[in-house]
Amino acid sequence: MTDATIEVDGLHKRYGAATALRGMTFTARPGRVTGFVGPNGAGKSTTMRIILGLHRADAGRALVGGRPYRSLRHPLRHLGALLDASALHPARSGRNHLVWLAQSQGLGRSRVDEVLAQVGLESAARRAAGGYSLGMRQRLGIAAALLADPPVVMLDEPFNGMDPEGIVWLRDFLRALAGRQRAVLVSSHLMTELQGMADQVVVVGRGRVIADCAVADLIASASGDRLRVRTSATSLAAAALTSTGAQVTETDQDLLSVRGLPVERAVSVLAAAGVPFSELAPHRATLEEAYFDLTRDAVDYRSGASS
Amino acid sequence: MRRILSAEWTKFRSVPGWIRGSAVAALLIALFPITGLGGGPPEQAAPIPIGPGGGPVVDAYYFVHRDLTGDGRITVRVAGLDGVGWAKAGLIASGGESPGSRYATIMVTGGHGVRMQHDYLHDRAGPEPAARWLRLTRSGDTITGEASADGSAWRRIDAIELPEATRIGLFVAAPQQTSGLGSAPGVATAEFGRPELTGDWSGDWTGHQRGARTATFSGYPTGASGGFTETGDGFTVTGAGDLAPATRADLPVAAAAGDLLLGTFPALIVIVVVATLMITTEFRYALIRTTLSADHRRGRLLLGKALVVGGVTFGTSLAAAALTLPLWLWVVRRLGLYVFPAPPGVLLRASAGTAALLALTAVLALSVGTILRRSAAAVTAVVVAVVLPYLVALIPFLPSAVGQWLTRVTPAAALGVQQTLTRPPQVDSVYSVAYGYYPLSPWAGLAVLCAYTAATFTLAAFLLHRRDA
Numbered sequence: 001m002t003d004a005t006i007e008v009d010g011l012h013k014r015y016g017a018a019t020a021l022r023g024m025t026f027t028a029r030p031g032r033v034t035g036f037v038g039p040n041g042a043g044k045s046t047t048m049r050i051i052l053g054l055h056r057a058d059a060g061r062a063l064v065g066g067r068p069y070r071s072l073r074h075p076l077r078h079l080g081a082l083l084d085a086s087a088l089h090p091a092r093s094g095r096n097h098l099v100w101l102a103q104s105q106g107l108g109r110s111r112v113d114e115v116l117a118q119v120g121l122e123s124a125a126r127r128a129a130g131g132y133s134l135g136m137r138q139r140l141g142i143a144a145a146l147l148a149d150p151p152v153v154m155l156d157e158p159f160n161g162m163d164p165e166g167i168v169w170l171r172d173f174l175r176a177l178a179g180r181q182r183a184v185l186v187s188s189h190l191m192t193e194l195q196g197m198a199d200q201v202v203v204v205g206r207g208r209v210i211a212d213c214a215v216a217d218l219i220a221s222a223s224g225d226r227l228r229v230r231t232s233a234t235s236l237a238a239a240a241l242t243s244t245g246a247q248v249t250e251t252d253q254d255l256l257s258v259r260g261l262p263v264e265r266a267v268s269v270l271a272a273a274g275v276p277f278s279e280l281a282p283h284r285a286t287l288e289e290a291y292f293d294l295t296r297d298a299v300d301y302r303s304g305a306s307s
Numbered sequence: 308m309r310r311i312l313s314a315e316w317t318k319f320r321s322v323p324g325w326i327r328g329s330a331v332a333a334l335l336i337a338l339f340p341i342t343g344l345g346g347g348p349p350e351q352a353a354p355i356p357i358g359p360g361g362g363p364v365v366d367a368y369y370f371v372h373r374d375l376t377g378d379g380r381i382t383v384r385v386a387g388l389d390g391v392g393w394a395k396a397g398l399i400a401s402g403g404e405s406p407g408s409r410y411a412t413i414m415v416t417g418g419h420g421v422r423m424q425h426d427y428l429h430d431r432a433g434p435e436p437a438a439r440w441l442r443l444t445r446s447g448d449t450i451t452g453e454a455s456a457d458g459s460a461w462r463r464i465d466a467i468e469l470p471e472a473t474r475i476g477l478f479v480a481a482p483q484q485t486s487g488l489g490s491a492p493g494v495a496t497a498e499f500g501r502p503e504l505t506g507d508w509s510g511d512w513t514g515h516q517r518g519a520r521t522a523t524f525s526g527y528p529t530g531a532s533g534g535f536t537e538t539g540d541g542f543t544v545t546g547a548g549d550l551a552p553a554t555r556a557d558l559p560v561a562a563a564a565g566d567l568l569l570g571t572f573p574a575l576i577v578i579v580v581v582a583t584l585m586i587t588t589e590f591r592y593a594l595i596r597t598t599l600s601a602d603h604r605r606g607r608l609l610l611g612k613a614l615v616v617g618g619v620t621f622g623t624s625l626a627a628a629a630l631t632l633p634l635w636l637w638v639v640r641r642l643g644l645y646v647f648p649a650p651p652g653v654l655l656r657a658s659a660g661t662a663a664l665l666a667l668t669a670v671l672a673l674s675v676g677t678i679l680r681r682s683a684a685a686v687t688a689v690v691v692a693v694v695l696p697y698l699v700a701l702i703p704f705l706p707s708a709v710g711q712w713l714t715r716v717t718p719a720a721a722l723g724v725q726q727t728l729t730r731p732p733q734v735d736s737v738y739s740v741a742y743g744y745y746p747l748s749p750w751a752g753l754a755v756l757c758a759y760t761a762a763t764f765t766l767a768a769f770l771l772h773r774r775d776a
Contacts, residue, residue, distance in 0.1 A: 096321035
């Protein structure tokens with residue numbers, strides 16, 4: 001097993017009466033950005049704390065590069081993590097925050113200046129962290145995660161509170177890390193944040209994995225064999241298409257979703273009926289739609305149980 | 308461990324409030340005595356007798372004497388002594404008239420048998436406590452004291468070089484009676500047989516209350532007075548006072564060097580706050596997760612924090628106390644206040660002990676902060692544990708046993724490391740915390756705090772290890 005992996009295997013964790021994890025199992029691999037997605041309370045943060053050896057699992061194990069995190073002599077050289085960007089002493093400067101972390105890993109101060117430059121925080125580095133915006137804190141947290149140049153990077157909800165510019169920067173940054181064969185695990189409760197960035201998604205709900213697959217496969221399965229048809233004459237079009245046995249639903253004004261009909265057939269049917277249309281194409285599900293399809297059961301169960 | 312230490316030191320020095328707190332604590336130790344300077348020196352009409360050892364003494368007794376030239380001897384039987392405890396009746400060779408002069412005595416006491424004492428500090432018990440025959444012999448410069456149960460078989464107790472002794476005779480003294488936290492003048496009356504004299508004695512038997520105008524003489528009880536009467540077969544002598552090192556109760560207006568470390572209390576509160584925040588802010592800002600994911604050896608982490616805050620506190624407090632204590636002593640003495648003398652070694656011990664006390668309290672606060680994870684609760688708990696027992700021990704209307712017990716078994720026992728007064732065994736006095744006397748020796752008191760700190764630190768390390776972060 002390469003150094004650049006996180007393996008989570010059968011984690012169980014209870015906090016008093018509440019069960020947080022029920023057999024959480026997945027692997028984050030090198031060269032890939034793995035999205036770790038699920039509604040709030042699904043067990044993402046708990047899993048990450050167990051990976052870092054902060055919490056003890058009741059059962060199961062979590063390995064970083066094949067070893068338990070607690071057995072690592074210089075853990076930040078194996079795994080860089082950002083759990084909570086606001087976990088800073090407000091009176092300590094960002095630079096000093098990185099300096100003590102560097103000292104704890106036996107690293108020099110030159111490395112601190114390197115990562116500060118890498119995240120673009122040099123100008124604010126000597127100011128007290130209490131005055132940082134959330135975006136600056138996120139950058140500082142990412143600098144801390146990268147400090148010892150680890151093969152695995154794990155970020156918990158890094159996009160929270162970031163401005164659009166920051167989000168773009170972070171996506172490119174994480175993609176570049178994966179491009180250098182790092183394993184990147186990013187949690188989010190919003191699938192949209194991962195679209196266009198994650199190679200793999202681990203979808204979790206109620207403490208276990210619901211789906212663990214490549215993003216391309218997930219979208220394909222959620223897209224199904226649907227077509228989208230844009231037309232001003234929706235009722236005419238619907239009548240013509242239904243006559244072929246296809247299922248038609250109106251999803252929006254001037255927009256129909258058609259199931260059970262190849263594209264060529266649909267074009268010829270509409271042309272034969274003389275119905276004008278401005279767009280006719282296979283429907284491509286968003287990652288979010290796929291996610292909602294997957295988590296609906298888990299969410300329903302949760303709201304049902306709590307009501 | 309070196310990496311943890313350097314990381315924790317960086318954490319400590321990079322929070323300006325903590326550095327300021329440490330500096331303020333040192334300044335409080337250095338400057339707090341200024342709060343006691345108001346009002347000027349107390350009215351002190353009577354002189355304080357200073358003994359040959361340099362310390363203040365009580366030099367007051369009723370003295371019935373003649374003068375001896377050359378070698379000689381005086382022998383007397385003490386037929387009765389109406390007095391308790393350290394009430395004294397016997398023979399004395401006085402080395403001079405000025406208060407605090409040298410002397411040698413042999414005596415019977417109210418409750419401690421036959422003793423031979425000299426020069427205020429030295430006390431030796433006789434081999435036969437019930438002996439009632441006493442004699443002093445001068446041979447050259449040496450005064451020899453002997454006691455006998457029957458007047459024929461004599462046993463030597465001690466011999467003292469005292470070339471200046473000329474005036475020799477009977478004496479009676481009765482120290483202050485202590486009751487609870489107060490004291491009252493004492494008085495004793497003794498029946499002596501007729502003294503047998505050998506050698507060249509001159510003058511008549513004359514009596515006077517010695518030391519009547521000294522600051523350490525507490526006087527006679529209301530209605531009583533000193534004096535002597537010659538009876539058919541001897542003398543009846545009534546006297547008050549003592550021949551002993553002065554205690555704080557004898558000199559209430561004087562100060563002890565340890566009093567000048569009173570800045571310890573405000574400094575302690577500041578240090579407790581800083582040491583507590585070192586760990587509770589980590590919990591508050593969830594920084595503890597970053598810390599523990601950088602190094603999972605949690606016991607060592609706590610040890611690293613303890614060494615940093617303890618080391619900083621010890622260094623700054625020691626510098627503040629050791630540098631300013633001699634300076635304040637000089638200032639206070641220049642202002643006319645009498646301060647019980649303390650040798651440099653004792654001052655250094657009080658300073659180093661104060662620094663150790665504050666460093667240990669810092670580690671205690673760090674440990675309690677780790678256990679409770681809340682700043683306010685932890686600060687309150689530590690201040691209450693360390694300072695409150697001391698304050699309660701100062702309450703005047705509490706039985707002194709309560710104060711002694713509190714400063715023996717609670718962390719406040721460590722304040723005993725600041726005591727610069729010693730408790731002479733041959734003096735019953737008011738040895739209260741308010742007067743600067745502690746039940747335990749300085750290092751034993753510090754050891755009590757050490758034990759509390761070690762136990763709390765162990766519990767904190769255990770909980771930090773066991774709890775999910």
